[in-house]
Amino acid sequence: MKLLVRSSDSVLVRPSSSFEEKLLLPYPLSMERGVSSVLRPSVCFSFLIGLLSCGAVSTGPEDAIETTLVFLVDEDWTSTSYYVTIPQLYDFVVKAPPTHLSIRLSDHFTSFFSPYVEINFPELQGLQFNQAYSAINAYLVSKGIDKANRLRASQVRDTKGLVLKTRARSVITTSYIQYVVEEGTLLHTKNKKMKLFSNEQSIWRINDFEHPASFQTFAMDPEKKQEIIDDLIAFINGKEYYKKIGKAWKRGYLLYGSPGTGKSTMIAAMANLLNYCIYDLELTSVHNNLDLKKLLTTTFSRSIIVIEDIDCSVNLTGNRIQKDNLRMNEEQSKEVNSVTLSGLLNFIDGIWSACGQERIIVFTTNHLQKLDPALIRRGRMDMRIELSYCTYEAFKVLAKNYLDLCDDHHPLFEKIKTLLEGTMITPADLAETLMARNQIIDVDGSLNSLIQTLERMNNYQRRQHYEHKEKQDRKKHKKYNIFGSLCSKS
């Protein structure tokens, strides 16, 4: 977003790439002389607000929609170029984080002739996403094109703005922007399209997140499921509580279980329940602790930070060292492999947790026993959730999802219940069996096919179990024989 200031009662509207100008009707705002020493104390502002947008120019802030530029029109502009940083503006304008906006006057030469002040709301500020940008975007988008008095079909990507007379500057900078940011933040939260961030080394890449998973369709024991939902809800309503007990407002969940038991699906269900973004942190592609810090400190609040297969990420850098050593020299591999467990722990409950609010951390693993106890101790991982093989209760949820079987009674259910008690089948495998062919549901066909699968698996697993037991017995017997013969010799 940009604001420009100029000495005239007319409002100039231009796309950021051209100087095309346009007169707009004035918008009556109360006047104030000067705004702050930082901006331009002696500037006398005229008033007028207009808009340039992807589709619209309008005459007042309430008619504003998504725009490309903001112009403040100044009456007696004599300019020296200067750059007003966010922290400076922050004191006077919006109580927004320091990276939210910046004000730039045109460069020395141009600004001598040109009376524009440009206020920029970039989408990105370094590695940080500009929350004011999203808020303003949400606010402006919510003001429909139908309300605009004039329309202009142009948009400069990643730039948002309003058209204003400079007399309106104090109003704009002290209250209007604040109002827009507050309103926009509310709208943004309400209409937020969920995002999935994944890291390429130390940079987050964004994608829309549209996973349909929900707790309703998640197959697990209902009591356990309710416990997790209650925990999540208590967390998001816990701002005051966390403040009271002096703890950072974050919560850690450790999901463990065999492949296909629904760890990733549960994370998606959590995000959908809370309307949180997901940061999928691939630790093996983070070079070092510094990059890790950068990544973690640039996450939004109201988000879930996920490290999947944590057992393959931190301590297993050893594996990567071996692999990578084949290709690179020692120096390089040292640099590449310097994300450490202690680095990660530091960020979980050290510096990062102090600057991060309302964040959830989720670790997943297929091998709980492989994890360093320090990583999963209480207080770091507040809740451990075991995702188990499919129980009868979980099967009923899947039967409802896949076969529309809403009541718990079907003549084949008893048999399936008995089989499930003695068979280890993941929800993923079971769901696959119930999946309709060509989207035509055949309840009896699917249930019979499930029974066959379960019987086959049951036989196989029993055979495996006996073979394993026999092997163990033979080993024990052998040991006993050796020990027995040694004893008799002595």
Ligand SMILES: Nc1ncnc2c1ncn2[C@@H]1O[C@H](COP(=O)(O)OP(=O)(O)OP(=O)(O)O)[C@@H](O)[C@H]1O
């Ligand atoms: N508990 C469950 N409820 C509903 N569907 C499930 C469940 N578990 C698995 N599924 C189904 O199986 C598929 C695979 O599950 P998912 O990827 O969540 O398992 P995972 O435990 O994360 O596996 P991995 O450890 O291999 O990553 C999902 O797309 C989902 O359709």
